[in-house]
Each structure stands twice: as C-alpha cells, then as structure tokens.
Amino acid sequence: MGTPSSVSSYFCLGTKIKKINMMRIYALIGGIVLLGSLAFIANGQSTPSRPAFLAAEIQPSAKTTINYMRGGAIRGGRFQVRTASMLDLISFAYETEAAKIVGGPTWLGSERFDIVAAAPADTAQDKAAPMLQSLLEDRFGLVIKKESRPLAVHVLSAGKGKPKMKQSDGKAAAGCQQVDQTRTTGDITGAFTVVNCRNMTMAALARDLRSMAGSAYITNEVVDETALTGAWDFELRWNPRNQLAAAGGEARTIFKAVEDLGLKLEPQRRPMDAMVVVSINRNPTPNAPGVTGKLPPRPPEDFEVAILKPSPPDATSKGIVQRGRVDVEGIPLQQLVQLAWELSNPDMIVGLPKSAASTTYSITAKAPIPEGAKSEQEVDEDDLRHMLRTLLIERFQMKAHMEDRPVEGYVLTAANPKLPKADPADRSECKEGPGKDGKDPRNSNPALNRLMTCFNMTMAQFAEQLPLRVNGYVRTAVVNETKLEGAYDFTVAFSGVNVWRASLAAVQPGAQADPNGALSFPDAVAKQLGLKLQLEKRMMPVLVIDQMQDRPVEN
DSSP states (O other), X not given: OOOOSSOOOOOOOSSSOEEOOTTOSSOOOOOOOOOSOOOEEBTTBOOOOOOOOSEEEEEEOOOOSOOSOEEEEEETTEEEEEEEEHHHHHHHHHTOOGGGEEESOGGGGTOEEEEEEEOOTTOOGGGHHHHHHHHHHHHHOOEEEEEEEEEEEEEEEXXXXXXXXXXXXXXXXXXXXXXXXXXXXXXXXXXXXXXEEEEEOHHHHHHHHHHHHOTTTOOSOEEEEOOOOSOEEEEEEEOOGGGHHHHGGGOOOHHHHHHTTTEEEEEEEEEEEEEEEEEOOSSOOOOOTTGGGGSOOOOOSSOSEEEEEEOOTTOOOEEEEETTEEEEEEEEHHHHHHXXXXXXXXXXXXXXXXXXGTOEEEEEEEOOOOTTOSSOOOOOHHHHHHHHHHHHHHHTTOEEEEEEXXXXXXXXXXXXXXXXXXXXXXXXXXXXXXXXXXXXXXXXXXXXXXXXEEXXXXXXXXXXXXXXXXXXXXXXXXXXXXXXXXXXXXXXXXXXXXXXXXXXXXXXXXXXXXXXXXXOHHHHIIIIISEEEEEEEEEEEEEEEEEOOSSOOOO
C-alpha cells in the first residue's frame, strides 16, 4: 500500500509500537445478542464456540475520501471500526492478509461498513478477532473455509553455482542489523540500505525479506525454495524503490542484491493456504430495535495528562503511539491541525497563524483508562484524533467552525480512453504492484517508482481510490465526469511525487517531463489510460479558524 507529502497518523490497532509517519495523512494514522458460533469449515470440521459481542450496530459507511479500515480496538467494552470493506473485516477477523482471501463476490473490497459493538468491560484485545468472526457469520451469513489455492508469491531459490555467502559458525546472535547509507550527487541524494545478517537460515531470510524491502518491491509472501541448509552470514545492499532514479548508474534493486548472494527472487504462483469465501450476504441482518442504547458510550475525548511544548529548532519529526500513550516530536502546528480535524491538505484550513507551517511541537500524553478496565487498553484512532483536537483547542485557545468554501480539486474526464474491459469475475480492487502477468515497468525505468494495478473497477470507484493512493498529487475528493460505463482492468506506472519534483529540479521551469523518464500521475493517466485529471474550484468543507493564539498556554 506511495509516500505522499502530507501529515499522517498510524493511530491504529495492534500490540506492536505504532510509529507515526508524518509524510502521510491517511496510511497507516485504524446488533443483536449473539449466542452462536461461526461455522468455520476446515476439512469438514467445525471449531468450538467462539466469543461473541453482546450487541452490535452495523451501518453502511458514509461516502468519504478515506477508503481504508480504521479502528479495531476494544476500549471500555466498546469495539468499533469505520470505513471497513468486507475484505478488511475478514482479514482482521481471521488474522490473515487480504491477498490470501479468495472467492466471494466482487464487492468484497469496495463496499464499506461502520460497526460499533459491546463487549464485557475488561475484554482483552485478543478476543476482538474471534468476536468479529461470530458477528460476520451471524449478521452477514459468512461461510468460509481453509483450502490450498495457487496464490501469487515471491520465490527465493538458489542460483547457478555455489552461494556467495559465508557459512555461519553459529556464534553470533541470529538476525539482521540495518544501516542506511547516503550518496550525494549534485542536488540529488540517493540513499542505500545496507543490511548485515548473521547466523541466518534461508527460511528466516524468506520470512524477513518482505519487511526489509518494503511493499514497493515485494507485495506477497516470500517462499523459500533454496534447499540450502544451515545458517549463513551475508550482507544485502540495495536502493529503496523511490531512490533508484537518484542513484543513477549505481542503482541496485532488492532483486539485484539477492542475486549477488548467489540466489534468485522472482514472482511466481504456488499452492498456499487460503481463506475461501464460500458465501456471504451483501446486506447484514437488520440492527435490533434499541441497540444503540445497549452500546457503551464513546470514551472521554481528552487526554488524562498531556504536555505540549515547542520542539528544539533541530528536532526531527518522529513519534510513537502505544496503548494510549503518545510521544511525538518535531511536528509543525499546521500538520497537527490537519491530523486532528482529518483534513487532507492545508488548503482546507483558513486562518492559521503564519508561523503554523514552520513552528514545530512535541506532545507527551496519556489517554485515560476506561471505567471498569484494570489496565491501559488500546486506543482507537478516532478517539486519539479527538483527544488531540481537544488539546489544541485548549492550549491554543482555538475557536473554529466548518464552512463550505471554494477549494481546488481534480475532475476526472475521458479524452481518448484506452481501457480494456474487465473480467467480471474479478474482485473490484486497486493495489500497488504488477497485474496478473507479473510485468513490472518499474524494473526497466526506475523513475517510474509507483505502479497501481486495478481490477474490475468502474471510473467512479477509481476516482474514489485516488485521494488515498496518490494523495501526494490528489489531496481532495475526485469528481468522476468520464461518462464511461462498465468496469475495466488497467495499470498506471508513474513517479512518486518526491521523485517527480526531484526530476523537475534538473530541468527548466515549466517543463512537463524529465528526460530521465519521470512521469507525474496526471501525465501518466493521460498517456497510459487516455483520461484527464484537471484541477477545478469547487465547494468543499473547510476548517475556518476564528481565533487562535500563536503560542500555547502553559501546561
């Protein structure tokens, strides 16, 4: 799932430390009484009864530019998710990645739902997944089975000749240490990633390669077919995908780095364990009368304790969010406001102090423990967002309101469309990476470091995808005026916004393309799909600051 140039929050569910990537706004910041159990089919057997929510309310999500699942935490007995596709919900409930969910109707990845459910007050987070399984079976009639299916993977295999790695003596601790190295040429900086691995088996390398290289290179599970036994010492050296163009003749992909070890890493298909959707209803059963009154109230919308202060001038943007504790540093006030009010770009804020774009702040805060809970619990992304909003209002003495104002946004039109008709059996979705044929134009032109592949997508659905998937270019909702009917399969290869800007820095002002092959997303859509993205002014909700101090009041 590009690196757009706007603020973001990884205020998401999980047991691991949450890192806040300030270059993205979206990315990662995320009924009735149930007595039965989910009928999970696996080799003809049914699992024992699973935990179930006490009550749940399910609603279709309102139209929004946010097309990813948010929430998933249980806090104070309240479980909630928003803008979740059925694919998201099944993935969460069965703790498996979406790529391993097959079958089912085409709308699994496109139609979105909001769920609020009640659980006993001190329910542990690890009960959320089985409770959601029960809910999906009871309300949507989900029937799912585990089965081996051919899936897209990356295969790690041995090359010709002996491996160019040293057999480990077993004395070093098993694992890899990663160090970023930088090379500067002119005005462009190319970063190399170096990973030193010691006492590593090939199975461990296959397990870790995807997280090392990132989804820009490896989108699927890596399977070890090297047949190499024992443990090894070696070094991997490559450029991140968005640095290949800047690295020039010295550019090295992760595939080249693996090849230099005497190995091969290639996309293929292999039989893998998959979750097969046997049947599911498009609409859930109706919410029980009076269910809203049975749901736990939303937790308090302010931090229990919070320290907000200016960051040192040389502070770098960084942050950690874990179980309701927030520790961030070096964040401009403008980005904090964007994050708190969930605004995709600064044009949607009017009246901020001039210093807001440059003055940075640090926040150390702790969310309150819900009534009835015995310890700190995971905090929902939206709850943290509201707590941040309350903190900014109090400390900066803010008064603000939302108002419709003219804002520049994209309109999608058809010029000379070049769109092949879709296979109607495919799931409607867009993803990062190559299509079914495995062809990746990024490998031959490093300046095209982004590749979006869409299956069975209408133009209305495609327009909805853009604010999240290419929000470095598209930062507001896109209006579809193509007048094209039906659904299509297509890919778009383009340069991430930072690569595009770097390429323009080397040519004359006003140039439309760089000789190195860089291509902006609007230009790529025009050349490859025969569509146009044109900026127009239209009325959109804007945050209007009526009153705000330049500096926060004392903690």
